[in-house]
Structure formats: structure tokens, C-alpha cells
Amino acid sequence: MLDKIQGKVYVLGDDIDTDQIIPAHYLTFNPAVPEERRMFGVYALSGVPLAQAGLPEGQRPFVPEGGAPGEYRIVVAGKNFGCGSSREHAPLALDEAGVEAVIAESYARIFFRNSVNGGYLIPYETPTRLVDEIRTGDEVELDVRANRLTNRTTGKSYELSPLGDILPILEAGDVFAYARASGMLA
Amino acid sequence: MAMTMTEKILARAAGRDAVRPGDNIWVNVDVLMTHDVCGPGTIGVFQQHFGKDARVWDPEKVVIIPDHYIFTADEKARRNVGILREFVAQQGIRHFYDVGTDRYKGVCHVALPEGGHTRPGEVLFGTDSHTCTAGAFGEFATGIGNTDAGFVMGTGKLWVKVPETMRFIFEGELPPYLMAKDLILQVIGDIGVDGATYRAMEFAGDGVYSLNIEERMTLCNMVIEAGGKNGVIAPDQVTLDYLRARTDKPFTVVTNDPGATFHSERVYDVAKLEPVVAKPHSPDNRALARELSEVRLDRAYIGSCTGGKITDFIAAARILKGRQVAIDTFIVPATTEVAKGLVRERVEGQTLAEIFRDAGCKLGQPSCAACLGGPADTFGRLNEPLKCISTTNRNFPGRMGHKEGQVFLASPLTAAASAVTGRITDPREML
Numbered sequence: 001m002l003d004k005i006q007g008k009v010y011v012l013g014d015d016i017d018t019d020q021i022i023p024a025h026y027l028t029f030n031p032a033v034p035e036e037r038r039m040f041g042v043y044a045l046s047g048v049p050l051a052q053a054g055l056p057e058g059q060r061p062f063v064p065e066g067g068a069p070g071e072y073r074i075v076v077a078g079k080n081f082g083c084g085s086s087r088e089h090a091p092l093a094l095d096e097a098g099v100e101a102v103i104a105e106s107y108a109r110i111f112f113r114n115s116v117n118g119g120y121l122i123p124y125e126t127p128t129r130l131v132d133e134i135r136t137g138d139e140v141e142l143d144v145r146a147n148r149l150t151n152r153t154t155g156k157s158y159e160l161s162p163l164g165d166i167l168p169i170l171e172a173g174d175v176f177a178y179a180r181a182s183g184m185l186a
Numbered sequence: 187m188a189m190t191m192t193e194k195i196l197a198r199a200a201g202r203d204a205v206r207p208g209d210n211i212w213v214n215v216d217v218l219m220t221h222d223v224c225g226p227g228t229i230g231v232f233q234q235h236f237g238k239d240a241r242v243w244d245p246e247k248v249v250i251i252p253d254h255y256i257f258t259a260d261e262k263a264r265r266n267v268g269i270l271r272e273f274v275a276q277q278g279i280r281h282f283y284d285v286g287t288d289r290y291k292g293v294c295h296v297a298l299p300e301g302g303h304t305r306p307g308e309v310l311f312g313t314d315s316h317t318c319t320a321g322a323f324g325e326f327a328t329g330i331g332n333t334d335a336g337f338v339m340g341t342g343k344l345w346v347k348v349p350e351t352m353r354f355i356f357e358g359e360l361p362p363y364l365m366a367k368d369l370i371l372q373v374i375g376d377i378g379v380d381g382a383t384y385r386a387m388e389f390a391g392d393g394v395y396s397l398n399i400e401e402r403m404t405l406c407n408m409v410i411e412a413g414g415k416n417g418v419i420a421p422d423q424v425t426l427d428y429l430r431a432r433t434d435k436p437f438t439v440v441t442n443d444p445g446a447t448f449h450s451e452r453v454y455d456v457a458k459l460e461p462v463v464a465k466p467h468s469p470d471n472r473a474l475a476r477e478l479s480e481v482r483l484d485r486a487y488i489g490s491c492t493g494g495k496i497t498d499f500i501a502a503a504r505i506l507k508g509r510q511v512a513i514d515t516f517i518v519p520a521t522t523e524v525a526k527g528l529v530r531e532r533v534e535g536q537t538l539a540e541i542f543r544d545a546g547c548k549l550g551q552p553s554c555a556a557c558l559g560g561p562a563d564t565f566g567r568l569n570e571p572l573k574c575i576s577t578t579n580r581n582f583p584g585r586m587g588h589k590e591g592q593v594f595l596a597s598p599l600t601a602a603a604s605a606v607t608g609r610i611t612d613p614r615e616m617l
């Protein structure tokens with residue numbers, strides 16, 4: 001797990017469901033095949049309606065025309081991020097697109113689990129509604145050890161909720177590494 | 187310590203005397219289900235971590251049901267079913283319902299109980315969020331991702347956090363114009379799409395126990411639309427009669443302990459409820475059907491795990507008998523068993539299939555079909571920005587195909603009545 005993540009942020013609203021993160025017709029790609037796995041990054045967030053794509057203005061492509069990875073390393077969103085289907089292709093797509101962490105007010109639980117157990121990204125929770133504070137394209141720094149997000153564009157800093165139960169799994173890398181470290185798996 | 191049904195099932199699966207909400211525990215898995223969309227990725231994870239020639243922990247406990255992208259010319263979709271076929275042969279997995287054979291069933295959540303794979307007191311994980319449907323049989327059932335499923339394939343275990351339980355009590359028998367879909371859309375509208383996140387949702391009351399097993403499945407199917415981890419209904423004689431015909435494996439019925447602690451309890455007087463619709467683009471965007479009569483529609487869709495069972499089609503046929511649809515209306519049975527029911531079950535002397543054909547509906551083959559869009563040649567898919575009333579479970583942007591499509595979720599009665607008028611219609615106008 002990275003201690004510090006720096007880069008551009010992409011901002012989304014509430015209830016971003018997995019169909020918006022990766023539309024169902026791309027699920028025929030097999031993530032176990034490397035060249036197909038990369039395609040999930042190319043189509044990441046392609047189901048988000050244009051007006052809501054990259055708030056506050058919208059109409060901001062998440063991944064450039066040429067393909068993944070894109071320029072955004074952190075996604076900031078509202079409540080219930082990742083609701084809907086159990087498709088692990090959703091956190092995988094964000095990972096393939098270059099995202100290291102999502103910071104949302106709350107998560108749907110399967111997306112949250114998949115993010116952690118698959119080792120794709122850090123799903124941080126924020127007690128502050130950052131969607132109204134941070135703009136797509138802002139430069140931010142996420143200090144994972146201090147649970148702190150700093151917006152370098154505005155100079156403002158925000159405390160995030162501690163990672164709690166999932167920290168040992170994130171530190172191990174994924175659920176397999178965690179199970180090995182805890183003696184669950186040989 | 188008094189425990190809820192869900193806590194007791196998880197405690198047993200963890201080999202513990204007791205668990206409390208919030209506990210992180212490792213549970214032994216009774217059944218793992220996967221399908222054509224998540225199976226190839228799951229197999230990839232399993233082989234990556236346990237080896238190319240590794241064996242699944244118990245081939246009797248793995249159930250593989252291709253159902254999503256079946257009747258399509260899409261090469262990758264067909265290739266994915268081929269990956270399942272190869273894996274099943276390599277592993278000696280018996281419970282495989284292959285496409286193009288007489289074992290083929292269709293939508294996994296309806297196929298699981300039909301195949302005898304749902305049993306009270308057990309723990310079922312599936313690589314599909316609507317795995318929660320099986321809670322209707324009094325078991326713990328929830329959706330997981332490929333990594334978790336790959337882990338289960340190798341170990342037969344998974345960690346879970348024990349959820350608190352929210353109770354929803356429906357008092358009174360359902361009037362003929364209401365269905366389980368109205369009840370669950372009512373609940374989701376009340377608590378919101380994240381109102382049950384991380385929690386179990388238990389359904390009880392004589393309203394629930396007056397429902398047949400398929401309707402109970404519809405209730406549990408959509409707990410995920412409120413963020414719920416699992417839905418659960420304590421088994422009764424109706425459940426046991428259904429199971430007796432389908433499984434001879436022993437099981438233990440689990441119920442709430444007296445004095446168990448719940449997160450909350452909501453009580454509904456069924457007689458006061460009305461047919462409802464969830465408007466685009468969220469399952470909690472509820473309105474009364476009768477208040478939406480100005481909404482003109484382009485299409486109706488009756489199908490899926492939540493709205494394509496025989497009870498759903500009997501309900502639709504009660505409306506469509508002797509009437510004509512005014513808009514394109516797609517009928518998609520969830521499984522081959524439901525499809526057989528369409529030519530067997532009758533309403534006023536006519537088979538359901540005859541009623542639907544006479545009404546001008548289009549009949550498709552059993553699969554998930556357009557519920558989640560899928561490849562462009564999928565039966566019933568919204569390839570244009572149409573307004574569709576649908577008995578499915580999700581109406582997110584782009585869910586049924588086109589990004590600007592608008593999906594209104596409703597019961598089969600409401601969907602059928604709306605198909606006849608071409609606008610959203612309260613079924614009481616036609617019953």
C-alpha cells in the first residue's frame with residue numbers, strides 16, 4: 001500500500017453505480033487475459049452521463065481518447081459509491097485507468113469489499129462532503145498514514161475516516177496475502 | 187445470547203456458539219455459484235493463486251450457471267461459456283447447466299432453487315449481487331466479486347462481517363392488485379438505495395407468509411437495491427414443500443431466537459399500500475402508478491430473476507388476456523422451467539404463451555437478456571433512448587442498454603396494464 005498518493009482528482013456525485021463505472025456490454029472481456037484486462041481501463045466510467053462526468057462542470061472525459069491510464073489518480077464522490085452489481089470489473093476498471101484511491105462519503109458493500117480484497121484501490125470514507133469542495137482537475141495529496149487529504153490547488157486540508165478493519169488487508173496487498181499472513185492459507 | 191436468524195446461520199458456519207453484529211469471522215461455504223460473466227475472471231483468480239492444475243475445494247459445492255449473454259453472436263460471450271465448459275470438465279463439477287443442452291436452465295437466481303441448490307440454514311455465495319434472492323429459503327446468501335469467489339474455490343472459506351438485521355413486517359393478505367414487487371419498491375422508496383447498507387433485511391408478517399415462494403424470492407432479490415447484504419425469510423410449510431420436491435440433502439431450519447436484537451423494525455399495513463413504480467434512474471425514486479398516467483412509454487419488458495417467474499407471467503396474463511398491447515412488449519422467462527410453464531399454465535382456458543402471442547407480445551428465450559443491456563443483439567435491449575416499463579430490478583443510467591434510455595420499474599401487473607395503454611397505468615383499472 002502506498003503511503004502517499006499525489007495527483008489530479010476526478011469528482012463524481014452520489015450513487016455512482018457499477019453500470020456507470022463499467023457498462024455491462026464490456027463484461028465480455030475476460031480480466032484474466034492481460035490485453036482484455038486493459039480494456040476495462042479504456043472504458044472506465046464510460047457509463048456516467050456526460051453532465052455528471054467530472055464535476056462541477058461535467059463533460060470531462062475520464063480517460064483520454066488514446067486509452068488508459070488517464071491522468072486522474074484519485075476519485076472523489078458522494079454517498080453510496082459503487083452500488084449495484086457485484087462485478088469486480090468496477091474497481092478493476094478504475095485501477096486499470098490509473099486510480100489509486102477513491103474518497104467517498106459511503107460505499108456499497110460489495111464494491112468496497114472487492115476494492116480491498118482484490119487489492120485494486122483504497123476506498124476511503126470522508127465525513128465531509130468533498131464533492132462540493134473539490135473540483136475535477138485539482139491537484140491533491142493523500143497522506144494514507146495520517147488519513148488526510150490536502151487540496152494543493154486551494155490549500156485546504158481534510159481529515160478522512162480511519163481505514164479500520166480493512167487496513168491489514170490493504171497493507172498485505174489483497175485477501176490472499178492477508179490470509180497467508182494470518183495463517184488462514186498455507 | 188439471543189441471536190437473529192442471520193447471526194445464527196453465520197455462527198454455525200463459523201463453528202462458533204455465538205456471533206454479534208460487527209464481528210469479522212471466517213465462515214465455511216455451503217454453495218458457491220458463478221456464471222458466464224464472472225466465472226472466467228473467478229477461474230483466472232483461482233488458477234493464479236492456487237495453480238493451473240489446482241482442484242476446487244469441493245466440486246459438489248460449486249454450481250455453474252451460464253445465463254447472462256447466451257443468445258448472442260458476440261464471440262467473447264460465447265468464448266466465456268467455453269471457458270466454463272473446460273473448467274467444469276477439468277474439475278469434475280456436476281452442477282453445470284450448459285447452454286445448448288437439455289440441462290440449460292437460465293437465470294441463476296431462479297435456476298439455483300429449481301436445481302435444489304438453496305437450503306435453509308446454509309451459506310451461499312455467488313458472483314452476482316442478486317444472489318441475495320436465495321434468502322427467501324431461510325439461508326444466508328449474498329453476492330461477492332471474482333477475488334472472493336476465487337478464494338472460496340480454493341479454500342471453501344470467506345471472511346464476512348456479521349450484519350445487523352432490519353425487520354420489515356407486512357400485516358394482512360395482499361389484495362389482488364399488489365405484488366411482492368410493490369412491497370419491495372415501497373420499502374426501498376422509504377429507506378433509500380443505501381438504507382440497508384451492510385445490513386440484513388428480514389421480511390415477516392402474515393402478508394409475507396401469504397406469498398408463494400417465487401414472490402418471496404422477489405422480495406429478497408431486491409434487498410441489494412437498498413444496499414442490503416442479505417435478505418432473509420424464515421421458512422414455513424410453503425418453503426419446505428417447495429424444497430422437498432427439489433433436494434434430498436438434509437438441512438436445518440433456523441429462526442430468530444426470542445429476544446434477538448434488531449437494528450430496527452418497520453410495520454406495513456398491506457391494505458393501505460398501492461401499486462408503485464420506481465422512476466428513472468434509481469430504484470428508490472418511487473411514485474404511485476396512478477400518479478404517472480401522463481408518462482407515455484415506448485416499450486414494456488417482463489422478465490429477469492425478479493420479474494420473469496411463472497407467478498409474474500400469470501399476473502401479466504390476467505391483464506393481457508383478451509387485450510392488445512399498444513407498445514413493443516417483450517416476454518422473457520427466467521428459466522427453461524418457467525418457459526415450460528408458459529405453455530402449461532392457463533388463465534381462463536388459454537395458455538400464457540397463447541395469451542401473450544394473441545396480445546401482440548414478443549416472446550424470448552430464457553436468460554438475463556436485456557435486464558442489464560448486454561451485447562447489442564440482446565433480445566429486448568434498449569438500443570435507442572426509449573422509455574421502458576420493466577419488471578426488472580435496476581433502472582440506473584444505461585442499465586438496459588442505451589445511456590439515455592429511461593427505465594421505470596414496476597410489478598408485472600402494472601407493466602402489463604401499461605403495455606395495453608402505452609402509458610403508465612395502475613392495474614386496478616383493468617382487474
